[in-house]
Amino acid sequence: MSKISVLLADDHSIIRQGLKQILELEKDIFVVAQASNGDEAIKLARELKPDVILMDINMPGINGLQAINTLKQEKNPSKIIVLTVHEDREYLFKTIQMGAEGYVLKDAEPDVLIDAIRNVYAGQSYIQASMTKELVKEFNRITLNEKEKCEENNLTSREKEVLELIAEGMINKEIAKHLYISEKTVKNHVSNIFKKLKVADRTQAAIYAFKHNIKS
Secondary structure, rough: OOOEEEEEEEOOHHHHHHHHHHOOOOOOOOEEEOOOOHHHHHHHHEEEEEEEOEOOOOOOOOOOHHHHHHHHOOOOOOEEEEEEOOOOHHHHHHHHHHOOOOOOOOOOOOHHHHHHHHHHHHOOOOOOHHHHHHHHHHHHHHHHHOOOOOOHHOOOOHHHHHHHHHOOOHHHHHHHHHHOOOOOHHHHHHHHHHHHHOOOOOHHHHHHHHHHHHOO
């Protein structure tokens, strides 16, 4: 079984060592290197091309945001998860815009971080559940005066209803109850939405809905 190589980028040695110990308890994850600032993170990412980078935001010299921007501009293949104390939606939105695949708070349980690593490694997006509302608020703020409608997706009115509820964080069972339809029907709608929007998961679908201000 191939292991997921992880680069830790944080200016606090104690945090890096703690993360290393936690992550390497998992059989499918190993820490390939550590960086104490953005410059080191960029250098090591270029040299080692780790599968996943855990990137802090506040670091001396080049900070995490600048490092993310540089690596994404260079099309570095590493997936990036922002691991930060910042609960501000502006940071969340900015890192998503830059191309980061995940966003996790430092006070999250270890299982949350491990799930995030495995999800982004598998090609999915991962935003810690507690940050979802902040993501909604920020997208709403940015798109408040926009009337852009996504006409190319060909979603039916029912699919738009389902997509709205996905964006609100509802699971299939809750959507079925809300719309008075079967859970199987909801699953079919969700599958069609994913295909039409060319997204891989519910988080990506929600982000698409927020970005394009889709309403039923």
